[in-house]
Amino acid sequence: MKIHEYQAKALLAQYGIAIPRGKVASTPAEATEIATEIGNKVVIKAQVYAGGRGKVGGIKIVNSPAEAKKAASQLIGTRLVTHQTGPEGVPVSKVLVEEASNVARELYLSILVDGTSRLPVMMASEAGGMEIEEVAQSAPEKIFKSYIDPAIGFQPFQGRKLAYGMNLDGGQVGEATRLMTNLYKLFIDKDCSLAEINPLVVTAGEKLLALDAKLNFDDNALYRHKDIQELQDKEQEEPLEIQARDWGINNYVKMDGDIGCMVNGAGLAMAVNDLIQYCGGRAANFLDIGTLNNTDRVVNSFKMFIADPRIKAVLVNIFGGMARVDVIAKGIVEAYQQMNIPFPVVIRLAGTNLEEGQRILAESGISFIRAKDFYDGAHKVVEAAKGAVK
């Protein structure tokens, strides 16, 4: 789960990490008020779940409360399109109004869980302010890593190693070590999947300040962090994905094609999308119905397809294991009874309770295109979407 920058910064501040003076505003009037209160040059930052804001006008530096008002009104209520969003962009409903900092150096600091060592890793670099992937390409020697033993936590020697790696000196080494220790504590306490401060700046007054912050959280651990769950801004997410979750379909991702897919299992669902493309079509979504004991999620999947105006044909590909084919078949029949299905539906069934599932579909009299296997299903749905098969 993602949160906004202003929320991430509030969490950093709770853990003793210095952030610029500032507040979040929902209206230009509020932005003016905050800018007046700060009294100096301020920065107006659009609050969206996407990086790359600076390059597309999402961050504005202004010199007066009047300019702050103007900048805020140019951002609030618009949609921001960055390289990390789709062409439709993401809505800006809040801006962060912050005191502009006098920056001497820009550094990078992050923590994530490394899949190979299976340990949290703290990464630091003196090349801050740009994407770390770019630094990894152009100057990998500037990235320093310290793997953290969860049994003993982050240790001062690790902080010193990273601080010296960022070419900090004197009192800044101790300050940086304390900051890293606090960031690790936050990472563990809140079950983060990513904690990134980029840039972490050294100010003209030689203080360390988190100028930007990104915190992502482990979805599987949200059950034990009600405070974090409440921070979620649904407006920032794809409406179809929010709708799917509200209907109990947790594994739904919008894609850019016109073929609706309903599959059980994430690997199979990805493979179905791949195969559709191989056959010359494009999937409109990734949808893993998971394991189910009732027909609701099947019916709701069809509601999703109807709610999506792009859909020209649907492929149902089920290999029953935990999920039983007869339950899926019942769900499909219920969907046909409850709604008018305006597109051709290709169905491929295999696995647990297959015969019973096939009998249910046959006896229902519903009209669908039967596929004998995985490939046949993908091929037929691509043809159906083109209008070649009805």
Added chain:
Amino acid sequence: MSILVDKGTKLLVQGITGSEGSFHTRRCIEYGTKVVAGVTPGKGGSNHLGVPVFNTIEKAMAETGANASLMFVPPAFAADGILEAADAGIPLVVCITEGIPVLDMVRVHRYLKSKSTRLIGPNCPGVMSPGKCKAGIMVGEIHLPGSVGVISRSGTLTYDVVSQLTSLGIGQSTCVGIGGDALPGSTFVDILKLFQADQDTKAVVLIGEIGGTMEQEAAEFISHKMTKPVVAFVAGSTAPPGKRMGHAGAIITGSAGKASEKIKALSQAGATIAPTPAEVGLTTKKVLGSL
């Protein structure tokens, strides 16, 4: 032969009295697996599906000689369940549970380093040695005893691949679902090592997916240490970056996580790449034919 589980496996089921635990334990027994014990705290001394239930794994092992555990414990308690199993010294834990917090697994992995227990999963369909032992939730009937080893990060995609193999008359030595999480207990490399050492495994089918670098590490192992042929497929060529595709571990966060990079690494290592997920069986048949 086979790897991990066989006729000598005496299975213990953690969470045997729950609805999923009951459902799948029954199917394991029907398949012929020796299920010798169940563990559910608070239900020790009872009997479930004809299997004695114990409060602790230590007691269950002492009384029944169980040498492998199959886990159906809810995500919030699963890490503790794995730790208990490792502390009791059971050689193999197969964890089916989906949704365990990553930082819980970080602590579990740290603890397992000092123990002899091998963990398969979590978030996996389990381990199956056809005709010998089913320690998992996979469909029994689609398997056929034979000499192809299967390793996969996915559940149902593996069922599809296994049924392709079986319908072509290609049997399996063991099928191992290592799971869809970002931090699996056993990696592709861990299982490739076992298949390489297993006399009765002639070839290996590897089903990878986007996210992480496990396929690249497998490629490294295949090119330097593996003498048996490997057929591979990587799911998620069409997955958009930054989106989690159902599995906790299936998210492209850098170029290494892309399917194309993984396919390239595996191909350069000498693995034969199946062009589509529907052709894994046929590709394996060709590779076996040229042996």
